Amino acid sequence: MHYKKLPKEFLEEFINRLRKWGEVHAPQKKGKNTYFFSRLDDPSKVQIDYTRTVIPPTKKYVLRPVEPLMLFHGDRAEEHTLRTTKLVLFGVHACDINALKILDRVYLSEPRDPYYEIRRKNIVIIGISCMPDDYCFCKSMGTDYAMSGFDLFLHELRDGYLIRVGSPMGHEITWNISDILEEVSEEDIEYLKKFEKQRLSSFKRHVDISAMPDILDLAYNSRVWERYSERCLGCGNCTLVCPTCRCFETYDVWLSVNTSMRVRRYDSCFMVSHGLVAGGHNFRPTRLDRFRHRYYCKSYFDPIHGINCVGCGRCDEFCPAGIKHIEVLNEVIGEIYGR
Amino acid sequence: MGDNLKNTYLGAPARVLEVENLTSIEKLYTLRFLDNDINNKFNFIPGQFVMFNVPGIGEFPVSICSSPTRTGYLQLCIRRAGRVTKYVHENIVEGSIVYIRGPYGNGFPLEEMKNSPIVLVAGGLGMAPLRSILLYHLDTQHFSDLYLFYGVRNYELMLFKREIRTLLRGYYNVHVYLSFEDIDRGARELIRLYRKSIVRGMVTDALEVLRGSVPFEESYAVMCGPPVMYKFVVKKLLDLKVRPDRIYMTLERRMKCGIGKCGHCIVGTSTSIKYVCLDGPVFTYWDVLSTKGLIE
Ligand SMILES: Cc1cc2nc3c(=O)[nH]c(=O)nc-3n(C[C@H](O)[C@H](O)[C@H](O)COP(=O)(O)OP(=O)(O)OC[C@H]3O[C@@H](n4cnc5c(N)ncnc54)[C@H](O)[C@@H]3O)c2cc1C
């Protein structure tokens, strides 16, 4: 890894210089306590200490909530061509970077999703270190630190940021702005160590994942699923804000008498239609089936890539019924142990 | 897989050459790609499916029911089951253009089954993907013997009547057994002609009747049918001593992409997640044991 240091007084200058590689989008405040990633016109507006955005930046910029796939004029089809803007996402947290790697695996495996690929190629990712709040459980999921998946990653120091360079693009940027960068000092390294130590000891929520996939599977008939699914409203908020949920539904829209458009939009496995097939058979007919399905999909242990959840805490913070993902997991796990 | 066509979600335009009414709710569509290059290159394995895309209406997965040995065209047997398939039945006629992408899914492991006896167990529309194996065998004599067990409500709803009647008359190493739940006029006529090959009841009843006459212990078994069928047929096959590692089935789920992106066809739990469109639609009995919810 190549390391550099950005002195604090150059932060705004740094952000402005990033515009050379694309439109800069960064966390900004809307309302009292909600954060959104959006275009940053004034670098002083950046919320560098934000907790989490509602919609994960990584998902928002690669998978649109609604997007046309193709146009039909009578029998003639035409692929929808994307107007691509080059984007620099400034201030992405480690969990979201790790989540993007999961989305990449889905959308960039053959056959590739062309729309995803074009957007993805045009995104520069600048990560930033963070302190966990009451909802974070990324440490349990092993996604609290990003070792890849970014171009630059900034770690807070007393008087600046330690920059990790994670890609050729990252090198290009640091090379071009070397006049505002410094070398990392011994003191900075000491600070980083202390910061990391404090970060790692600040997590309030934990779940033990080593045997979790098996224990959850064994607990298929646990009463805990049932109890929580009765509280669940089935609204699908958790899937909407999840950085690794990526189901989509497609449908056709008519624009004129002979022009139509195939569109896709986010879908959620909490919707009754998700498992419904023609003739009325539903593979997940009850709320319980759908509730459990999401936990299983998120907790799936892929032998190569690990677990599908990055512990960002969004589903907990934004659940209107106050259901906490990690509490459900812990309760199911605990129940089996306790018997 | 999927390399045949270049546009991931669109597919290639194909012309409907022929539409044949099979029953009151199923039609057989014969299609050919407009681009000759694609016709020459399009290759598939029985058990694979394509996405059938009707501009402005929608898209759905459908098994290929013709055989890869018969090139230059594709056949799809489509049941009128919902919105898009209803549109297809009413509006897609000879000469219509639709878009086809695929082939998708894994298909049956035919190489492994070569020269062994095979038992096909079809329920209703499940006959469609199995017809691909049947035709493949007729063209290549791939199996030592082929036993087809086809269960259908009544004769009226039976698919591929002409082909099946031909085979009932006796064809070298192909043996056909039918089961009807209701005996209508057609079924009565078949019983009169081929008494030994027709059973009243479910497809599992037909399997039971042939206990002792079919070499189940050495056979591969492949099944396809409505979701409720699998549990009962698997149980019967195991009871008839078909080896568990030789039991295959092809499954369905809601599908919106066919290529592992849209998430609809995901089944399983934290230890085993399967995509029916990628890991299937053909699954083994071992998959059933290790993946909860694969069959009901
Ligand atoms: C691997 C596979 C092979 C199949 N082979 C055949 C075949 O050979 N012949 C045949 O007639 N049918 C087959 N089906 C079922 C066929 O896909 C559905 O009947 C069809 O999708 C119904 O679409 P619809 O729009 O008319 O119904 P609607 O109920 O209006 O469904 C709307 C949409 O939901 C999805 N959907 C609904 N039901 C299903 C379903 N059962 N499977 C997958 N997606 C569904 C489709 O995208 C569909 O367009 C197969 C399904 C799968 C998964």
Ligand code: FES
């Ligand atoms: S059909 Fe979309 S993931 Fe399988």
